[in-house]
Amino acid sequence: MMTAAYIAVMAVVTYMIRMIPFTFFTKKIRSQFVKSLLYYIPYAVLSTMTIPAIFYSTGNYITAAVGTAAAMILAYFDFPLIVVALAASSSAFVTGLFI
Amino acid sequence: MIKKKRKTQSDFFRGAYHGIPIGLGYLSVSFGFGITAVGSGLSVFEAFMISLTNLTSAGQAQGVSVIAAGGTLFEMALVQFIINIRYALMSLSLSQKLDKRFTLIHRLIASYGITDEIFAVCSAKEKILKPMYMYGIIAVSTFGWVTGTFLGAAAGEILPGSVVAALGILLYGMFLAIIVPPARKESGILFAVLFAALLSIICRIFLTNISGGFTMILCSVAAAVVTAVIFPKKEDTEE
Known part of the structure; x- marks a missing residue:
């Protein structure tokens, strides 16, 4: 019973944070600075999440570095998301077999 | 009319296709969450419900530790607020590129699925966001997230450690696929x-x-x- 209350609080707080700005902010932003800021934020967020975390992501620096290199090369040549993601994982896996 | 229906269908499937790497990444991350949740004394059903209703990694992990420590509900709300407040920024950013079809009800539904990864793909891959596209990506991602949680909670030992470790890099690989091409240009x-x-x-x-x-x-x-x-x-x- 108590666990259900915990889960409900988690769900409601998390949902409200996502829902309120998404639903009620319907105005178009005019400021060029804010527009530029919102334009760059996704890339900054992704970069922050990826580096340095990607090097810790497999529990082994060598397999992670190989996976990162594979992903970088394929991403550079514009391969689809799924191809790059699977290449990172499978090259890390194969490297893991040898060390 | 038929043409329009086909169009919304293709939006959904394009979203679902973009959701595949997210879903696969989530499968492995939530697998770990399932193991942790059961290890902290939650039932398989409770772990599953947390994943279904929250759809977030850091917030859920921290939430489980609040439950395990017997914290107050206020503490739980505060912890969730601090960890997840970044979503407000992402929601605001996405709110600027919504298609006209995004009526109130679509906004209320789609905001459920704004995660770091879904936000990233929606911002970088789409110029204008349509509800069906978001539903496609959310459906596949959520499926991966709750399935992984269930499997991890119910049978944490079925996947060999080497596979779980290699899956850990999957989402980061996808992130690189999103940021590298535009960074080149x-x-x-x-x-x-x-x-x-x-x-x-x-x-x-x-x-x-x-x-x-x-x-x-x-x-x-x-x-x-x-x-x-x-x-x-x-x-x-x-x-």
Whole structure:
């Protein structure tokens, strides 16, 4: 019973944070600075999440570095998301077999 | 009419296709969450419900530790607020590129699925966001997230450790696939990416006692502000 209350609080707080700005902010932003800021934020967020975390992501620096290199090369040549993601994982896996 | 229906269907499937790497990544991450949740004394059903209703990694992990420690509901609300406040920023950013079809009800439904990864793909891959596209990506991602949680909670030992370890890099690989191509073409994006990475490494080394969600806001907003000042986006580009 108590666990259900915990889960409900988690769900409601998390949902409200996502829902309120998404639903009620319907105005178009005019400021060029804010527009530029919102334009760059996704890339900054992704970069922050990826580096340095990607090097810790497999529990082994060598397999992670190989996976990162594979992903970088394929991403550079514009391969689809799924191809790059699977290449990172499978090259890390194969490297893991040898060390 | 038929043509229009086909169009919305293809939006859904394009979203679902973009959701596949997210779903696969979530499968492995939530697998770990399932194991942790059951290890902390929750039932398989409770772990599953947390994943279904929250759809977030850091917040759920922290939530489970609050439950395990018997914290108050107020503490739970506060912890969730601090860890997840970054989603408000992402929601605001996405709210600027919504299609006219995004009526109130669609906004209420789709906001459920704004995660770091879904936000990233929606912002970088789409110029204008349509409800069906978001539903496609959310459906596949959520399926991966709850399935992984269930499997991890019910049978944590079925996957060999080497496979779980290799799956750990999957989402990061996808992130690189999102940021590298535009960074090649636009110096502003390249600058934002490199600067954010530098700040993130500095935080990792020097600010070890600050929560991950907070560090992420700090580094990414700082990098985006500096980039917006140096490389303002030109007015005439697509809106």
